[in-house]
Amino acid sequence: MQILVIFLILGTLFVLFSAFAEDYYFNRKINIIKKSFNILSQQNISDISAESKIIMSLEEQKLKFIICDEKFNPVYFTKNKKDKSNISAKIQRRIIDKQDKFEEGKINTKNGFSKIVGMGILSQNGHKYYLYIYELKTNMQIHLSYYKLFFGIIVIVTAIVGVIVSIITSNMICGPIKQIERHTREAVNNNYNVNISEEQEFKELSGLAESINKMMSKIREQIDSLEKEIQRKTHTENLRRQFVNNVSHEMKTPLAIISNQVEMLELLNDENKKKEYCQSIIEEIESMSGMLNDMIMVYSIQSDEKNLKVVNSDINELLQLSVRDYDKLFDANHITVHEEYPKQCFACVNETFFTQAVSNYLTNAIKHCKNNGNIYVRLMSYDDYIRVEVENDGNQIDETYKDNIWNMFYQGNESYTLNGQKGSGLGLYLVKSIVHLHRGRYGFYNTDTGVAFYFEMPKEQNKI
DSSP states (O other): OHHHHHHHHHHHHHHHHHHHHHHHHHHHHHHHHHHHHHHHHTSOGGGOOTTOHHHHHHHTTTOEEEEEETTOOEEEEOOOSSOOSOHHHHHHHHTGGGGGGOBBTBEEEEEOSSEEEEEEEEEETTEEEEEEEEEEHHHHHHHHHHHHHHHHHHHHHHHHHHHHHHHHHHHHHHHHHHHHHHHHHHHHTTOOOOOOOOOOSSHHHHHHHHHHHHHHHHHHHHHHHHHHHHHHHHHHHHHHHHHHHHHHHHHHHHHHHHHHHHHHHHHOOOHHHHHHHHHHHHHHHHHHHHHHHHHHHHHHHTTOGGGOOOEEEEHHHHHHHHHHTTHHHHHHTTOEEEEEOOSOOEEEEOHHHHHHHHHHHHHHHHHHOOTTOEEEEEEEEOSSEEEEEEEEESOOOOGGGTTGGGSTTOOOSOOOOGGGOOOOSOHHHHHHHHHHHTTOEEEEEEOSSEEEEEEEEESOOOOO
């Protein structure tokens, strides 16, 4: 209805303008012609020239003049470059042939087909002067057509603005209801993260919006609670699976050693040898038990990193003890170990986890080191962190696998190891987990002769 009223009003205005603008213009121009006649009657006609300010001001209003004396000699005429007829012909057509329409002391006007005309006679100093004042309609009609076009554009623009204002006004009234309807439909599609404005113009709508918001809030709370419970159970299940996988990985070698030693016991008659084997079995079992406890602790701490217990430890000592545990494997595989330690290096770490990470790097280095190769163990101490590097001679790692090798069970396309062994893909994943617990960094880089793995741990940690 608003749009209809706007178009009705503007359409009426445009029709009125089109119907009466031209007549209004003609009547106004005739009044100007009469006024010009009165102005010229107060001037000395014989002195009028093109430089006369009066004439110039009147011609600026699109008026043209032909003035002659009683003998029809030209006194003044407006020059028109487009009109090629001479002044005598103009006087003949417009004054001499129409003398009956001229009156002394008075101007007669006419709204002709092609021009608006004013004709009159002035008497000055014993002479009569014929005045023919006119304006061609061509320019005027062109101007009016532009005015109509301009007015039409104004009408269209005003209509568009009116439509926009009408839409805005309608939305102010109907918007709240539509908003409530839209949000309710979204809630039906399980999108409960909606909030309807409660600042409505009508208190009934405000109350409805408040009730719907409370309902949505309750639903969101229940959904969030369910999602958190699902995430917690999923995380727990993932930790359980990781634990089982890592246990199977880390226990495989000790169990194989125990199995071999038990088989050897049946073949041995020497009591001393049997005691040695029994002692070795006990040591392996204790090692497995300790390792199992460590892994249980790792995965329990992954759900709560604040439980990480660290102490200020001598990293030189921890690292050297870890390396010494592998001396027999180094000798058995003809591997030469090169160690580099700073004079003093202390940091706050969990000693069990730190040793486990170093052991996994050393195991990985032995598996991938070539026969008669070298392994380099380096410890570097900086102001804020320590860095442990284990480098081995062997095949380099393709950069395309640099992220995947840290994933669980990933072995790569080229995982051939010393003596044809292949890893299970859990060792580096366990290193990553331990380094994450210490809020450190890990990685590797290829060297000229092989690969160097490293991890960094900050020196200062929250102690619990």
